[in-house]
Amino acid sequence: VSASVMVSIQQLKECGFMALSRVGVPENHIEMTLDVLVTADLQGILTHGTRRLIPYIMRLRSNLINPDPRLALHHLAPSTCLVDGDNGLGPVVGMTGLNEALRIAKKMGVAFVGCRKSNHFGAGAPYALKACRHNMLCIGGTNAPANMVPWGGKDPILGNNPIFIGVPRRGKPHFILDIAMSTAARSKMRTAAERGERIPEGWALDPSGRPTTDPIQGLKGLVLPIGGHKGYGLALAVDILAGVLTGSGFGTGVPSLFRQWEKPQQTGHFFICLNPEFFMINEEFAERLELLLEEIKSSTPIDPEHPILVPGEIEAKNISQSESKGIPFDPDIWKALSGLSQGNYDIEVSKL
């Protein structure tokens, strides 16, 4: 393992801009895409940051993503909207959906926007953060390629279908929750395997469908949903809202970003935005929220060295650190990204 290279935000944006320009993405869509991906990098969600430009651009070049989509917004009711993404880049479709949900909720109090014909849209946290910056609450979700078993099953039918929630705070890090419905990412099992450690019960099944605490067997097998039937039910509900209801792919009908190169991903997303000022004056909401979060922060930690965290604190700390220090990249990934900005497409995506 080689040491990381640190890349400044400016470098990253320039690199991303050139790389996306070369494959025919218009300037406003480049801005939307980089806004989502760079924000994820800043928040410390590196797996879902600008490095995802590599598969995005390879899919653009394979005609699996439309570089210059005509997005259509269908308003069939006053407080809902269906965004047809025309197979555009996921962050373009997703941000269009969120922006529309923010616009509707500002006036109507609440909005539900579904997005169809989209692709991998990055992490949920940048969308939640944007809603908070508009002083809106946000609940959203996206479906994802099937890699998780239904509870009691051993076939991967469901994605880890993340849910993200944002709640605006005043003068404190916004509440940002962005969670996959699987117990643990496969990357955590890989780390445990490298270190020769066991994984906790409840993380994974081995290939024959038996619970395992062996990370190598878990990696060959399948990840489990959080809370057993509970996370299974939540992941299924996200697939219904993001996939079934919007007219997107669902179940096993959402191809992998990295491994399936036959057809577009057909990913679906949904955004519920809620304007708190229609419930109480903003000052009162802010004060009550801080009372709750203060009660939590000041409660007794198990380990005094590890104070209790509120969702969003780590992301906010990462943002302020990475703005000055830059973003760490695996040298091979940075080389590939820089290459894309120069028109070098000799890349094996599955290795990155």
Place this chain on the structure above:
Amino acid sequence: VSASVMVSIQQLKECGFMALSRVGVPENHIEMTLDVLVTADLQGILTHGTRRLIPYIMRLRSNLINPDPRLALHHLAPSTCLVDGDNGLGPVVGMTGLNEALRIAKKMGVAFVGCRKSNHFGAGAPYALKACRHNMLCIGGTNAPANMVPWGGKDPILGNNPIFIGVPRRGKPHFILDIAMSTAARSKMRTAAERGERIPEGWALDPSGRPTTDPIQGLKGLVLPIGGHKGYGLALAVDILAGVLTGSGFGTGVPSLFRQWEKPQQTGHFFICLNPEFFMINEEFAERLELLLEEIKSSTPIDPEHPILVPGEIEAKNISQSESKGIPFDPDIWKALSGLSQGNYDIEVSKL
């Protein structure tokens, strides 16, 4: 342990009607309350069924619940509503909120209704079922007395704050998910303790805040959220939406239904209803939904004897069975309930 007595739905409703009449609850509120509680019994959620009338009525008699509340509906935006429950029975406040969310969503596409000054409102599943019977999707939540630790903490600051989701199906059991954000109910730990069994990792902390697989230590200690920080974040989000935003109690500010007799519960709920017909024609939604659920049902089970279930199947089976067989009651609980219908209030709630 004595055998259960079977009570018919008719008996149950008559008993509940008389018991609530005696303490001054008006007829329309009795109907709303029994609708929620009897439906929970029918669904097999016995812990949250008509037996909850015992603490409800004892709280009504202690002036902790208002038998004849004036509910107020505040519409500050076209698609939201804040219901002030005037400290009425939880099911009355909750059903008023759901009905308003259904009414708004029918026209506006989506609705968010918050309820304040409420009390324990029963289970979430009866509300989800009602939304489905109106061909609406529903996402809801309620806060609850604090019994769960924030992730990394050892003080009980959060309730298990359930989330419930309903999705209507055609000619099949409606999709009904009703899940607390704790890994397992304390009742499951009690069962394990009685049988001398261990509990899985991740269910509970012992009184000193260490993970335990000993159910006796777990019962003395605290329940953990599903998926660690994930369930913690979801429970906190429910408390923000149901408690903070509505003007209800939150954090440790929601007294226990059974153990705290100083002040009203100040419980809060929220309901998001969504009209699927503003996204695609109902037939298409129904067909796509069945394709997804069929893919799940026909996938390989770990144990061929245990087919994979979709949320709501067990509840639907329970409903058809209990409609003919009646509802099983612990004899002491049925005696207490029958007593309440005759005006016998010599009851120790904590024992039931």
